[in-house]
Amino acid sequence: MVKIETKLPDEKKPRKSGKKKNSKSSKRTVWLVLIILLIFAAAFGYWGYKTVMSPNVKTADGKPVELFIPTGSNYDQVKALLAETHCIVNEKGFDWLAEKKDLPANIHSGHYVLKNGMTNNQLVNMLRGGLQTPVKVTFNNMRDVNQLAGRIASQIEADSTSLSNRLHNQEYIKQLGFNKYTIPALFLPDTYEFYWNTDAEGFVNRMFQEYNKFWNEERKQQAQTKGLTPVQVSTLASIVNKETNMSDEMPRVAGVYLNRLKSNWLLQADPTLVFAWNDFTIKRVLDRHKEIESPYNTYKYPGLPPGPICIPSLAAVKAVLNAEDHHYFYFCAKEDFSGYHNFAKTLAEHNRNAAKYQQALNQRGIR
Numbered sequence: 178m179v180k181i182e183t184k185l186p187d188e189k190k191p192r193k194s195g196k197k198k199n200s201k202s203s204k205r206t207v208w209l210v211l212i213i214l215l216i217f218a219a220a221f222g223y224w225g226y227k228t229v230m231s232p233n234v235k236t237a238d239g240k241p242v243e244l245f246i247p248t249g250s251n252y253d254q255v256k257a258l259l260a261e262t263h264c265i266v267n268e269k270g271f272d273w274l275a276e277k278k279d280l281p282a283n284i285h286s287g288h289y290v291l292k293n294g295m296t297n298n299q300l301v302n303m304l305r306g307g308l309q310t311p312v313k314v315t316f317n318n319m320r321d322v323n324q325l326a327g328r329i330a331s332q333i334e335a336d337s338t339s340l341s342n343r344l345h346n347q348e349y350i351k352q353l354g355f356n357k358y359t360i361p362a363l364f365l366p367d368t369y370e371f372y373w374n375t376d377a378e379g380f381v382n383r384m385f386q387e388y389n390k391f392w393n394e395e396r397k398q399q400a401q402t403k404g405l406t407p408v409q410v411s412t413l414a415s416i417v418n419k420e421t422n423m424s425d426e427m428p429r430v431a432g433v434y435l436n437r438l439k440s441n442w443l444l445q446a447d448p449t450l451v452f453a454w455n456d457f458t459i460k461r462v463l464d465r466h467k468e469i470e471s472p473y474n475t476y477k478y479p480g481l482p483p484g485p486i487c488i489p490s491l492a493a494v495k496a497v498l499n500a501e502d503h504h505y506f507y508f509c510a511k512e513d514f515s516g517y518h519n520f521a522k523t524l525a526e527h528n529r530n531a532a533k534y535q536q537a538l539n540q541r542g543i544r
Contacts, residue, residue: 231296231297232266232295232296233266233267233270233271233295233297233300234264234266234291234292234293234294234296234300235264235293235294236264236291236292236293237263239293240293241290241292241293242262242264242290242291243288243290243291244258244262244289244290244291245287245288245289245334246284246287246304247286247374248286248334248374250284251281251284252275252281252284255280255284255304259271262291264291267297270297271297271300271301274297274298275297275301278301278302278305279305280301280305283305285304285305285306285307285309286334286374287374288309288310288311288312288373288374289303289304289310290310309372309373309374311372311373312332312333312370312371313368313369313370314332314333314368314369314370315332315368315369316328316329316364316366317366317490318366318490319361319364319487319488320457320488321361321487321488322341322344322345322361322488323341323344325340325344325364325488326338326340326341326344329380332371333371333372333373333374333375333380334374334375334376335375335376335377335379335380339377340380340381342377343381344360344381345357349381350363353381353385355408358483358484359408359483359484359485360484361411361415361484361485361489362407362412362484362485363384363385364384364388364488365384365388365391365491365494366488366489366490366491367387367491369383369387371383392407399498400498403435403497403498403500404439405497408484409481410494410497411485411489411494412481412482412484412485412486413435413481413497414431414485414489414490414493414496415485415486415487415488415489416444416446416448417431417434417489417493418487418489419448419486419487420447420448420518421516421518424492424496426517426518427492427493427496428496428499428500428501429501429505429508429520430496430508430518431501432500432501432503432505433505433506433508435497435500436503436504436505438481442479442506443475443477443479444475444479444480444481445475445476446475447462449473449475449482449486450462450466450469450474450475451486452473452487453469453471453473453474454466454469460543461538461543473486503520504522505520505521505522506522506523506527507520507522507524507526507527507530508521508527509521509527509531509534510534511534512533512536512537513537519533
């Protein structure tokens with residue numbers, strides 16, 4: 178008798194069914210983890226995008242705010258300066274991006290302008306690249322280079338001491354073609370653009386460039402036709418500047434002094450006596466003032482003084498170059514105190530004008 182073994186058809190199915198369930202469960206877990214990671218990545222990416230690209234500078238009334246970073250500043254000092262502006266909305270976001278872009282190792286001094294709506298990326302790139310905004314530097318009505326140093330120091334980083342020392346360094350100014358008497362002639366009052374972190378040497382060098390630009394061949398020729406050098410033009414212009422504030426009258430006053438020079442007369446310019454006495458409170462020059470021993474005493478010594486008695490204005494310099502051609506040798510302040518002058522060709526006429534003015538002074542009690 179033959180024994181037949183019969184296999185159960187579904188004997189192994191339960192094992193196969195268990196593996197499929199485990200496999201499906203594993204896949205679900207993997208997908209779930211991936212989805213969670215993607216969500217986190219998307220969230221982080223969105224946060225990063227907002228941190229980098231969203232506006233993070235908010236200024237009062239939407240107006241630009243100036244930021245001055247002194248030379249030698251470190252990152253912590255820059256952060257403190259930024260905090261003082263009260264413009265950074267999210268300081269942590271700025272700090273995170275600044276670290277990522279290595280701003281701490283790339284600090285540049287200078288003058289920067291924070292604009293309303295700037296992103297962290299724009300701000301960090303501006304600071305990291307040293308993309309500073311120039312400042313406007315203006316000076317006029319300067320008595321001497323020391324006063325000039327103080328005025329400039331209030332507008333750029335260089336301090337007044339370093340500027341003054343540079344302008345009194347005889348070896349340095351000699352290289353520029355000037356000396357202690359003529360150095361005021363280097364400066365041409367105007368408004369210039371400078372980087373705020375310019376040092377003393379950089380300022381003077383820039384002024385030397387502007388001086389050479391102004392004194393082109395045409396202007397040198399103008400000066401030469403009047404028998405003057407550029408420095409002598411500035412010296413005469415400084416006297417004209419102190420004689421009148423009226424720019425429309427300056428060419429006539431310049432013409433008077435040029436007539437005296439051509440005729441070998443003493444200039445007899447009262448402002449040079451005030452400069453020689455170093456007393457700028459003098460309102461009325463008297464005979465005793467004319468006795469001072471000084472190369473600036475144009476009542477004693479012929480020709481121009483050794484250098485400018487102030488830093489002359491551009492208007493005065495141009496007035497000398499374009500002086501009126503006339504026959505006046507005298508002028509005196511008008512008795513109406515308008516700031517203008519009476520001009521005369523003869524001494525007799527001048528004395529009459531002077532008497533009227535002196536009478537007006539006496540009436541006002543000016544002695």
